[in-house]
Amino acid sequence: MSTGWFRRRFLPGGPLPGPRPPRPRTSPLPYRRPRFLRGSGSCSSTADTPRRPEARPVRCPARGRALPWNAGYAEIINAEKSEFNEDQAACGKLCIRRFEFGVEEDQEWLNLCPEEFLTGHYWALFDGHGGPAAAILAANTLHSCLRQQLEAIVEGMVATQPPMHLSGHCVCPSDPQFVEEKGIRTEDLVIGALESAFQECDEVIGRELEASGQVGGCTALVAVSLQGKLYVANAGDSRAILVRRDEVRPLSSEFTPETERQRIQQLAFVYPELLAGEFTRLEFPRRLKGDDLGQKVLFRDHHMSGWSYKRVEKSDLKYPLIQGQGRQARLLGTLAVSRGLGDHQLRVLDTNIQLKPFLLSVPEVTVLDVDQLELQEDDVIVMATDGLWDVLSNEQVAQLVRSFLPGNREDPHRFSELAQMLIHSTQGKDDGPTGEGQVSYDDISVFVIPLYSQRQGSSNH
């Protein structure tokens, strides 16, 4: 994104961008399920069949179709909301090729070396909204964006420390010292590649949706194993956790209008025209009414993490930029997430107010140094869309993992069985291990990724 891009794109009165070449209209994306579900039907689960008569089928990969690292997967469609599942998933081997430096500096400096140089593994969940198109595009595209980003820096990734110059041509003798002082490590390059890949994928989705006349957006949660480390990149409200015998560690945090309130209010503060006079950027404990005029009520603004009181004016009665809390929190009355891909054309109903300026496509990346963990046989990563976490806490999921895996070590499909069992636990089984019988009415997708004895498979470099 170039300087001034933001204003040209979102604000009236700025210099106009040049005319864009017309693109051929493409056909809308057909609805589909993840590729690795082909040939599979509904799962028969070892877990008890849920008792509710309206229970929906859980799907998982066909027996015999192994996902990377023998990971497990299961999904359920919220049949009451839609016949489509707005979640999408993707996983696979990430084959990173090497580019070599040309001999002469003034010629094209890269020569493609066709053989695979570095291998990683990739798992991704996309939770769509406003239709399945963005999530399908993301499942088709993001891994390619990531592969390209990684191939562009692979020479830096395999060095002991990333070089100042990618060509290896050292302009300044003290360059390594500068890199050292900044504390730049190989993993920072992978983090940067994930950040750039998400942004690039978001641009691709914007172009494709425009060309096919479709709309929609999605969250994205990605796990990548590379060079002995596991990277978890998250933009949205899905979640990944590490479950071990004695530890439950969150590997992502959720991005919602509530968790990103200050960033969103700050943008409305510096660009009030984004609200078109229709919304107030201030937060109040509830929507204000005429009765409140002139009263001193609790509020907070963009610079505050605490609360204060203000005397209510007429403009405070407008609809709030962020309204509600927890699962009910909405940005501009419309969207429940504040990061993700797509939504380029999304506007507040019956207005010209755009959502996209308030959304970030950049993920937060967490790094798990798997090589430094003393792994045990039942250590797993659980990744799931928000429908699971609405009903089960991290600790409850960990309890289910620990109660299931030790007794099923001989079952080659145990990680998919576990993924199904986690989903069944959200379907109102009041005799389940959590004993609470809570019900999720959202689409749910779950990966269970085993970590034990996978290290040697994480890189062939």
Next chain:
Amino acid sequence: MSTGWFRRRFLPGGPLPGPRPPRPRTSPLPYRRPRFLRGSGSCSSTADTPRRPEARPVRCPARGRALPWNAGYAEIINAEKSEFNEDQAACGKLCIRRFEFGVEEDQEWLNLCPEEFLTGHYWALFDGHGGPAAAILAANTLHSCLRQQLEAIVEGMVATQPPMHLSGHCVCPSDPQFVEEKGIRTEDLVIGALESAFQECDEVIGRELEASGQVGGCTALVAVSLQGKLYVANAGDSRAILVRRDEVRPLSSEFTPETERQRIQQLAFVYPELLAGEFTRLEFPRRLKGDDLGQKVLFRDHHMSGWSYKRVEKSDLKYPLIQGQGRQARLLGTLAVSRGLGDHQLRVLDTNIQLKPFLLSVPEVTVLDVDQLELQEDDVIVMATDGLWDVLSNEQVAQLVRSFLPGNREDPHRFSELAQMLIHSTQGKDDGPTGEGQVSYDDISVFVIPLYSQRQGSSNH
């Protein structure tokens, strides 16, 4: 700050503010030391006299002059840089009066109740730059701003839960439920009051400096004890830590161009005119040179926490928005901190480029629930300006505290003795407990605040 304020204040071409009434020119503030140092000379320390011949005197309060909670204080001037100490300190009892609601709603609803209603205690350190004026103004003003903010919300502070309406007039029967759902607690009101007080104090400093024709800015670190909790509010690079027998807990984090890189780059991204074409907002491991043109070098932009490579263009050779790292990091080549008070007129040397848009006056507030700690006799808070922490780590300070206090329990001045000893440890005593003999050439001010048996004094409510 009203909507649009930022652009009116900092950007060319926006609508102009109305004419301001001329203010009478006031006289410049005279240099002074903290009030509680009156009558004191240099300290005679129980610690060994430092060996360096150029050793500077350490000052502390006169014996017999007790600070709140019998806290200790000591300071040293960096005589090699200036004959003035740019640090300032303040402390005292915070007397919060109560306002009562009027009987009739349409009359002025507050009646002043003169007697003190709630008592707190206040300690503050201000590290000035560009002259002592801003730090002196902050030491004179911030506690008054805070007292006013707290008096405005005191009715909410003493309620079990802050009421939606400060008047206690409940417009909506479900109001308590909304406040409950948002999780708003009494401490959020105090956090909000601290945030607002810092902002108000910054505005006062801006007006006073303009009126007296002076310049400068300062960091601010404040500790407030109120209703059994200790609030630490920090804007700048001073630091407060809790030291206990088995624990060292940071109570603040530092705000420098390096720690706030993404916020600062983000502002330059949305308002590139703030850099006037003279600076690049991108970060590189070192300043780029002509040799680097066309090379692919390490960089990061506002949305990245990782690093990537980009091909160097001519505009990348401009001076960086944030240059250097650690102690050397500078914002626009000028300032080492990114939050604080003052600096309203500060510009990059020989340009019209302003620093103030990139600075925040709002602090980060940490809450220590003192009532929940099982306090031990030697538990203390150590607050100090950056000169101390440049040379001593948190652990080294904790070690010095633990080695000094248990053997000096009978000394009524032991906390000031400890503050002096900490300063002496930064003056190159190579036989000190840290054994490293590092030297600080910065001004240093230190408060040591004992926590034990102070609970009952924290509130008379």
